[in-house]
Amino acid sequence: MSxxxxxxxxxxxxxxxxxxxxxxxxxxxxxxxxxxAPSVKRAMDSFEYETLRLYxxxxxxxxxxxxxxYYNVPSDQIFVGVGSDDVxxxxxxxxxxxxxxxxxxxxTYSFYDVxxxxxxxxxxQIPLDEDFRIKKExxxxxxxxxxxxNPNAPTGLVEDLDMVEDILQNNNEVVVIVDEAYIDFxxxxxxxxxxxxxxxxxxxxxxxSRAMAGMRIGFAFGSKxxxxxxxxxxxxxxxxxxxxxSLELGAATLADKEYFNExxxxxxxxxxxxxxxxxxxxxxxxxxxxxxxxxxxxxxxGKKIFEELRSRGIIVRRWDLPRISEYLRIxxxxxxxxxxxxxxxxxxx
Amino acid sequence: MSxxxxxxxxxxxxxxxxxxxxxxxxxxxxxxxxxxAPSVKRAMDSFEYETLRLYxxxxxxxxxxxxxxYYNVPSDQIFVGVGSDDVxxxxxxxxxxxxxxxxxxxxTYSFYDVxxxxxxxxxxQIPLDEDFRIKKExxxxxxxxxxxxNPNAPTGLVEDLDMVEDILQNNNEVVVIVDEAYIDFxxxxxxxxxxxxxxxxxxxxxxxSRAMAGMRIGFAFGSKxxxxxxxxxxxxxxxxxxxxxSLELGAATLADKEYFNExxxxxxxxxxxxxxxxxxxxxxxxxxxxxxxxxxxxxxxGKKIFEELRSRGIIVRRWDLPRISEYLRIxxxxxxxxxxxxxxxxxxx
Numbered sequence: 001m002s003x004x005x006x007x008x009x010x011x012x013x014x015x016x017x018x019x020x021x022x023x024x025x026x027x028x029x030x031x032x033x034x035x036x037a038p039s040v041k042r043a044m045d046s047f048e049y050e051t052l053r054l055y056x057x058x059x060x061x062x063x064x065x066x067x068x069x070y071y072n073v074p075s076d077q078i079f080v081g082v083g084s085d086d087v088x089x090x091x092x093x094x095x096x097x098x099x100x101x102x103x104x105x106x107x108t109y110s111f112y113d114v115x116x117x118x119x120x121x122x123x124x125q126i127p128l129d130e131d132f133r134i135k136k137e138x139x140x141x142x143x144x145x146x147x148x149x150n151p152n153a154p155t156g157l158v159e160d161l162d163m164v165e166d167i168l169q170n171n172n173e174v175v176v177i178v179d180e181a182y183i184d185f186x187x188x189x190x191x192x193x194x195x196x197x198x199x200x201x202x203x204x205x206x207x208x209s210r211a212m213a214g215m216r217i218g219f220a221f222g223s224k225x226x227x228x229x230x231x232x233x234x235x236x237x238x239x240x241x242x243x244x245x246s247l248e249l250g251a252a253t254l255a256d257k258e259y260f261n262e263x264x265x266x267x268x269x270x271x272x273x274x275x276x277x278x279x280x281x282x283x284x285x286x287x288x289x290x291x292x293x294x295x296x297x298x299x300x301x302g303k304k305i306f307e308e309l310r311s312r313g314i315i316v317r318r319w320d321l322p323r324i325s326e327y328l329r330i331x332x333x334x335x336x337x338x339x340x341x342x343x344x345x346x347x348x349x
Numbered sequence: 350m351s352x353x354x355x356x357x358x359x360x361x362x363x364x365x366x367x368x369x370x371x372x373x374x375x376x377x378x379x380x381x382x383x384x385x386a387p388s389v390k391r392a393m394d395s396f397e398y399e400t401l402r403l404y405x406x407x408x409x410x411x412x413x414x415x416x417x418x419y420y421n422v423p424s425d426q427i428f429v430g431v432g433s434d435d436v437x438x439x440x441x442x443x444x445x446x447x448x449x450x451x452x453x454x455x456x457t458y459s460f461y462d463v464x465x466x467x468x469x470x471x472x473x474q475i476p477l478d479e480d481f482r483i484k485k486e487x488x489x490x491x492x493x494x495x496x497x498x499n500p501n502a503p504t505g506l507v508e509d510l511d512m513v514e515d516i517l518q519n520n521n522e523v524v525v526i527v528d529e530a531y532i533d534f535x536x537x538x539x540x541x542x543x544x545x546x547x548x549x550x551x552x553x554x555x556x557x558s559r560a561m562a563g564m565r566i567g568f569a570f571g572s573k574x575x576x577x578x579x580x581x582x583x584x585x586x587x588x589x590x591x592x593x594x595s596l597e598l599g600a601a602t603l604a605d606k607e608y609f610n611e612x613x614x615x616x617x618x619x620x621x622x623x624x625x626x627x628x629x630x631x632x633x634x635x636x637x638x639x640x641x642x643x644x645x646x647x648x649x650x651g652k653k654i655f656e657e658l659r660s661r662g663i664i665v666r667r668w669d670l671p672r673i674s675e676y677l678r679i680x681x682x683x684x685x686x687x688x689x690x691x692x693x694x695x696x697x698x
Binding site: 001002003004006007008009010011012013014015016018026029031032033034035036040041044047049050051052053054055056057058082083085086089093094095096097098114115117118144145172173174175198199207211212213214215216225229231232233234235236237238239240241242243244245246249 | 350351352353354355356357358359360361362363364365367375378380381382383384385389390393396398399400401402403404405406407431432434435438442443444445446447463464466467493494521522523524547548556560561562563564565574578580581582583584585586587588589590591592593594595598
């Protein structure tokens with residue numbers, strides 16, 4: 001026998017490229033084109049490096065307290081992690097522990113099936129309708145848990161709270177996770193529903209609307225019970241997940257509400273400006289409520305456009321997957337970056 | 350049925366306290382009493398906060414490259430994580446995937462059984478001998494994997510490389526993990542053995558000897574194959590575990606070798622100075638090769654000493670566990686802190 005026989009073998013998630021080439025227009029991982037809030041810079045300037053010798057607060061008190069004040073949610077109903085991926089991964093491990101399959105859309109965040117495989121969780125991918133919409137009735141079947149993003153990725157489509165609540169009403173025996181990574185760019189958060197549904201976990205992140213992808217901060221809201229279970233699992237995995245800079249700078253991120261609103265508004269304005277320009281060029285796309293547009297061209301193949309853009313120094317995201325191989329997911333950058341994109345697309349299509 | 354039935358329920362690890370009271374002498378979590386290297390301060394001062402809007406390099410290139418240069422190990426034989434807890438947790442998930450029990454000492458790092466429980470890994474705790482030594486023959490039995498710290502925690506005792514190699518020779522069908530969190534304070538690392546034993550993982554950390562507990566950086570060395578499997582699991586869990594500050598400041602930590610050597614030497618000198626002082630006061634203890642001493646008093650109970658120290662603002666670590674409930678694990682602080690400790694102990698015993 002070889003030691004390799006007992007290794008857990010998995011097909012890992014492939015993140016979008018992080019190219020090191022300068023002068024590239026990077027529209028492939030839905031980062032924010034604007035810097036983090038000035039309050040983050042001030043927190044960095046006043047950070048005392050000597051404190052790094054000490055472990056961080058394992059309860060992430062300062063960050064959770066800032067989130068508690070900002071969102072008006074009690075501290076014991078908040079969980080934080082190393083990006084929403086860490087939060088979601090812990091939630092899969094903690095809550096999806098049944099022999100019945102968990103349910104999620106066929107076109108969705110491509111990490112869901114990877115986590116399910118890693119933890120040996122059975123799953124069933126529910127097809128979106130032909131307009132890439134979630135059909136709520138499909139989630140009425142027996143299952144071991146439900147997860148979907150709202151707005152969905154990579155489609156960018158948001159569902160209203162009535163639909164979220166309908167899925168909750170029909171799934172009170174399992175945990176339902178609403179992954180709201182893009183909620184600040186449109187749509188209504190399910191946060192107000194956590195007091196009504198003990199089994200609802202709402203997950204958000206600082207990586208998109210708050211321009212802190214490099215700091216890795218995600219968080220979740222839920223009932224006290226749900227958050228308690230999640231914390232038990234987290235403390236069984238790694239007591240100190242959040243390092244000192246992420247706790248201090250994370251809390252500071254929330255201090256500048258005006259800057260945050262301004263940044264989101266600019267990104268939304270750019271997105272709405274770009275939509276008709278793409279349509280004019282022959283692109284079709286679901287009406288995005290996020291910081292990206294998921295578009296395909298009526299005649300030119302997604303692969304060709306992807307490669308032609310790349311040769312011009314513009315990187316977008318594309319998946320060789322059923323139903324979406326013709327689509328490109330284009331992050332909303334600055335107005336200038338989007339103008340360069342549109343000029344390049346004019347040449348290509 | 351309730352949603353709670355499918356929750357993974359665990360008894361979490363309890364980390365040492367991180368008290369917020371000032372003027373406390375904190376000798377309970379084996380932190381370094383000296384600040385991180387000056388090169389860390391320089392890296393912090395030159396860190397560009399605007400880059401936080403971008404995801405970090407998912408491959409942790411800069412940190413791995415610095416480790417590769419420092420330890421003279423190829424990059425594809427190095428894995429990094431959010432503290433050695435993250436590295437070890439991932440290793441448990443990846444490698445201990447058998448129906449046979451994994452083996453570790455009965456007195457050891459108290460996270461091992463927590464991880465085993467979390468991932469539902471069967472385990473067998475092998476008693477140390479009466480002098481708290483590992484008996485290598487006990488590890489010759491059939492098993493699903495082996496892990497032990499060297500030096501062991503909380504005993505502080507180091508085993509020589511011959512013993513480590515003997516255990517490897519008798520366990521070539523499973524993965525063997527040597528947890529070297531305290532190796533820089535004494536003993537020889539098993540690192541040179543990774544080219545000889547494809548199934549050996551050597552885990553180290555920046556949290557102790559490098560005064561970076563607050564930054565959460567752990568790392569592991571192993572064969573290319575072993576590290577490959579670990580990376581697959583990591584990329585199935587969270588692509589971006591290491592945030593930008595930890596990558597930049599982590600790499601900078603290794604830049605100042607002289608400071609590192611000086612810090613370790615000071616801690617070792619303090620430890621050796623304190624040993625006879627404790628013995629004079631009636632304490633007995635295994636001969637520590639780490640940055641702590643695991644001591645019990647000949648007549649006064651561990652609980653009493655723990656509480657009396659606490660009332661004097663000195664915090665050490667104690668476990669209410671079989672065989673070790675009379676012992677205190679005392680971190681080596683500065684010479685001044687240790688003098689205060691010795692004065693307090695004189696009053697108590």
